[in-house]
Amino acid sequence: MASTEHGGEQSGGSMPDPMHQFEIDRIIPINFFGLDASFTNSSKWMLIALLVVAGFLILSMRGRSLVPTRAQSVAELAYEFIANMVRDNVGTEGMKYFPFVFTLFMFILACNMLGMVPYSFTVTSHIIVTFGLAAVVFIGVTVIGFIRHGVGFLKFFVPSGVPAPMLALLVPIELISYLTRPVSLSVRLFANMMAGHTMLKVFGGFVVALGFLGGWAPLAFMVAFTGLEVLVAFLQAYVFAVLTCIYLNDAMHMHH
Amino acid sequence: MEAEAAKLIGAGLASIALVGAGIGIGTIFGNYLSGALRNPSAAQGQFANLLLGFALAEATGLFGLVVAFIILFAF
Numbered sequence: 001m002a003s004t005e006h007g008g009e010q011s012g013g014s015m016p017d018p019m020h021q022f023e024i025d026r027i028i029p030i031n032f033f034g035l036d037a038s039f040t041n042s043s044k045w046m047l048i049a050l051l052v053v054a055g056f057l058i059l060s061m062r063g064r065s066l067v068p069t070r071a072q073s074v075a076e077l078a079y080e081f082i083a084n085m086v087r088d089n090v091g092t093e094g095m096k097y098f099p100f101v102f103t104l105f106m107f108i109l110a111c112n113m114l115g116m117v118p119y120s121f122t123v124t125s126h127i128i129v130t131f132g133l134a135a136v137v138f139i140g141v142t143v144i145g146f147i148r149h150g151v152g153f154l155k156f157f158v159p160s161g162v163p164a165p166m167l168a169l170l171v172p173i174e175l176i177s178y179l180t181r182p183v184s185l186s187v188r189l190f191a192n193m194m195a196g197h198t199m200l201k202v203f204g205g206f207v208v209a210l211g212f213l214g215g216w217a218p219l220a221f222m223v224a225f226t227g228l229e230v231l232v233a234f235l236q237a238y239v240f241a242v243l244t245c246i247y248l249n250d251a252m253h254m255h256h
Numbered sequence: 257m258e259a260e261a262a263k264l265i266g267a268g269l270a271s272i273a274l275v276g277a278g279i280g281i282g283t284i285f286g287n288y289l290s291g292a293l294r295n296p297s298a299a300q301g302q303f304a305n306l307l308l309g310f311a312l313a314e315a316t317g318l319f320g321l322v323v324a325f326i327i328l329f330a331f
Binding site for chain 1: 319329
């Protein structure tokens with residue numbers, strides 16, 4: 001966010017700046033042919049999310065026992081959850097894209113959940129990260145559609161059973177709604193994470209500002225709201241994965 | 257009018273988008289509850305759809321919040 005330059009001065013009084021948590025710090029400055037490719041705190045938390053997911057899945061599945069241990073059943077639960085989602089939404093031939101959806105879901109889930117840890121950094125609260133993920137989904141799905149249907153994929157934008165004069169109106173609408181998919185997909189995740197974390201920080205500021213006597217009411221709200229935020233963190237990862245499946249289904253089967 | 261004041265008013269107006277999110281979330285949970293009370297055995301199967309609808313409705317309101325943030329901080 002560009003907010004950090006002048007966000008600090010605007011929030012007056014003793015309230016801490018709720019936007020400070022989204023600041024990006026360079027840990028190892030790297031200049032890659034004139035591009036700023038520094039290793040930042042965002043990269044650090046992405047790496048941590050990757051290590052958490054990979055470490056959890058590798059360690060929990062190491063036993064490969066027929067009767068799963070607790071950790072193994074959690075890993076199997078996650079696998080089955082996404083496998084069922086892909087099977088229900090895309091069908092069995094969509095299962096070859098299951099590794100991608102599973103990776104996407106686990107990465108976003110890990111980033112969102114790690115963001116709930118105090119003093120951590122929420123990678124998904126930056127639109128460039130979520131837009132990068134959404135752009136991968138969008139471009140990938142479009143390429144799959146064109147590979148499977150060739151030029152016939154363009155019929156996706158022409159609704160069937162519509163009189164010809166109406167098509168002049170409907171085709172641009174279909175096209176625009178298709179092109180806004182990556183925007184809505186990325187803004188949904190980013191806005192949820194940023195708004196939630198900002199609100200947590202604002203109410204955290206209320207707790208401090210009201211002191212020992214009055215701070216209990218916002219503290220109780222904070223506890224409830226943290227629970228809601230954990231739900232939202234899971235839900236947004238789920239929604240991202242479900243919408244990826246739905247887009248994939250559109251490209252593979254063209255339900256129009 | 258000063259640009260700063262106009263920015264604050266604009267950000268406030270953008271927050272009205274949350275009205276729609278409130279209506280949407282209320283509709284989704286209300287209809288889910290009334291449906292679940294009529295046919296409790298079918299309620300479990302629609303829980304995933306409920307959460308999906310909740311997340312989608314909530315997100316539209318947050319788009320308004322993003323507009324407010326853009327007005328406040330990006331201009």
